[in-house]
Amino acid sequence: MTTANALYDVPGPKTRKRHRLYGIASTVVILALLGWILYLLFDTDQFTYTKWMPFEYKGIQELLLRGLGNTLKAFGLAAVLSLALGTLLAVGRLSDHRPVRWLSTVVVEFFRAMPVLVMIFFIFVALKVQPLPALVAGLTLYNGSVLAEVFRSGVNSVERGQREAAFALGMRKVHVMSYVLVPQAVRAMLPAIISQLVVALKDTSLGYLITYEEFLHAGKLIASNLDYDLPFIPVVMVISPIYIGMCMLLSWFAGWVSHREQRSPKTGAVDVAPAEPGTLLPRVQ
Amino acid sequence: MNVLTDNFSTFGDGFLGTVELTVYASVLALVLGFLMASFRVAPVGSLRVFGTVWVTVLRNTPLTLLFFAVLLGLPRFGLVLPFKVFAVLALGCYTSAFICEALRAGINTVPRGQGEAARSLGMSFGQSLGLVVLPQAFRSVIPPVGSTLIALAKNSAIAGAFSVTELLGTYRTLSELGYNIVWTFVWIAVGYLIITLAISALFNALERKWGVAR
Numbered sequence: 001m002t003t004a005n006a007l008y009d010v011p012g013p014k015t016r017k018r019h020r021l022y023g024i025a026s027t028v029v030i031l032a033l034l035g036w037i038l039y040l041l042f043d044t045d046q047f048t049y050t051k052w053m054p055f056e057y058k059g060i061q062e063l064l065l066r067g068l069g070n071t072l073k074a075f076g077l078a079a080v081l082s083l084a085l086g087t088l089l090a091v092g093r094l095s096d097h098r099p100v101r102w103l104s105t106v107v108v109e110f111f112r113a114m115p116v117l118v119m120i121f122f123i124f125v126a127l128k129v130q131p132l133p134a135l136v137a138g139l140t141l142y143n144g145s146v147l148a149e150v151f152r153s154g155v156n157s158v159e160r161g162q163r164e165a166a167f168a169l170g171m172r173k174v175h176v177m178s179y180v181l182v183p184q185a186v187r188a189m190l191p192a193i194i195s196q197l198v199v200a201l202k203d204t205s206l207g208y209l210i211t212y213e214e215f216l217h218a219g220k221l222i223a224s225n226l227d228y229d230l231p232f233i234p235v236v237m238v239i240s241p242i243y244i245g246m247c248m249l250l251s252w253f254a255g256w257v258s259h260r261e262q263r264s265p266k267t268g269a270v271d272v273a274p275a276e277p278g279t280l281l282p283r284v285q
Numbered sequence: 286m287n288v289l290t291d292n293f294s295t296f297g298d299g300f301l302g303t304v305e306l307t308v309y310a311s312v313l314a315l316v317l318g319f320l321m322a323s324f325r326v327a328p329v330g331s332l333r334v335f336g337t338v339w340v341t342v343l344r345n346t347p348l349t350l351l352f353f354a355v356l357l358g359l360p361r362f363g364l365v366l367p368f369k370v371f372a373v374l375a376l377g378c379y380t381s382a383f384i385c386e387a388l389r390a391g392i393n394t395v396p397r398g399q400g401e402a403a404r405s406l407g408m409s410f411g412q413s414l415g416l417v418v419l420p421q422a423f424r425s426v427i428p429p430v431g432s433t434l435i436a437l438a439k440n441s442a443i444a445g446a447f448s449v450t451e452l453l454g455t456y457r458t459l460s461e462l463g464y465n466i467v468w469t470f471v472w473i474a475v476g477y478l479i480i481t482l483a484i485s486a487l488f489n490a491l492e493r494k495w496g497v498a499r
Contacts, residue, residue, distance in 0.1 A: 008404075008410045011328070019328050019329055022328075022329045022332075023329045023330050023331050023332075026329055026331045026332050026335075027331040030331060030335055040362050044361060044362055044363070046361075113435075113477070113478055113481045113482070114439075114474060114477060114478070115439035115440070115441075115442040115453070115477055116439070117442040117443055117445075117446065117453060118442055118453055118470070118473060118474060118477060121453065121456065121470075122470045122474075125456065125460070125466060125470075126466045126467050126470055198345070201347075202345075202346075202347040202348070203347070204347075205347035205348075205349035205350055206349055206443070208349055208353070209349065209443070209446040216347075216349060216350060216353060219353075220353070223357075232357060232358060232361055233358060233361055236353070236354045236358055239350070240346070240350055240354065243346070243347055243350055244342060244345045244346055247345035247346070247347070248341065248345045251344070251345055274390075
């Protein structure tokens, strides 16, 4: 908040009164907007019993839960695999051998520049793979590449003296990496890593587009049921809080970790990354 | 190779569709993002709350869910528009949350002393913001906004799955015509690479012209 208090004087009684007036006016506008949305919902009969009835049935509840389970399964698999792939690619990019470094750079840059959905569709349509492996593979390739960049920038962000001191003690590169640089880098990059996992969690919903039976797919099945008078809006109203809630929980966790690591004495030699997904601008020479 | 030459118009339509989506959604996202960023630093409490809720909710919404809700949900309210407009709305609103955060972070990178110095020289609020703080914030905002817009271009692929004409959607037409599916995807990938590399070249040029090493 640089601007908020440096750019204007402390508000006096008149300005405070004016601000209060603005506040009331904007609150009225926002409330009117919400009221209008609510009115539209009632006007188009979204709260009738028939439309909300399906959520009382055990079968429907189980369908939703199964969808949620499938979403979490895809997320878990993609998270573990992309962490593994990210580590592998980061090791490749930090390698002393030029061909290895070159190859992993190409892989990382290619998969970062490609839309995830194109990869998922390619694996699903062209290679004729089942939906779940296609989704997990697509997510792994994309998030693994992004995580590789996160790991690499983490290792590079450790103060130079740490690496030099370790080499001066006669440690080999493997030991310098595994005992000195990586532990500090992981601590510093943990918030960014978790935020990238939020992206992976959000992207599991792409499975809906390749008919993987995940949460959104379950919602779609209920929403297109004529018996319940096409309860589309109720389904969205049930599904989105759960989805958004899960992502928010993970984002909040990333923020908490970031806050904690910043105060930790063990991250003195690195800058802790903010809790934001790793979206670096690709280099063009 | 003949996949491309035989179907140049199909690929061209798809490519232009993606470019069109990206450009319109970028404009919407930049405008909305700027609006939300100014809401979030406004001295009015309710606007700050509105901006914060907007950003927090949209940043944590899966884009597919947003597309699902906007493209299939809004027509239930009697709002019937072409799918393309809905797609631009969904993409633009989603990306505006990320733009807002990038802009806000940019303003925060300007050292506090700059604003204070401007004030102590007797500049008014408008002057110190317009002549001192925002020009410096603009410089450090170029790379994050660039990567956000690249993400937008990539996300526009989702619109294709909701039957908007764009690059990824061309595979459906071509596979029905019996062309080699692998090559189709190779050309789709090339198309996306052209778009993302063009955006990244544009922002690298902007960065070279105006960016500062701080």
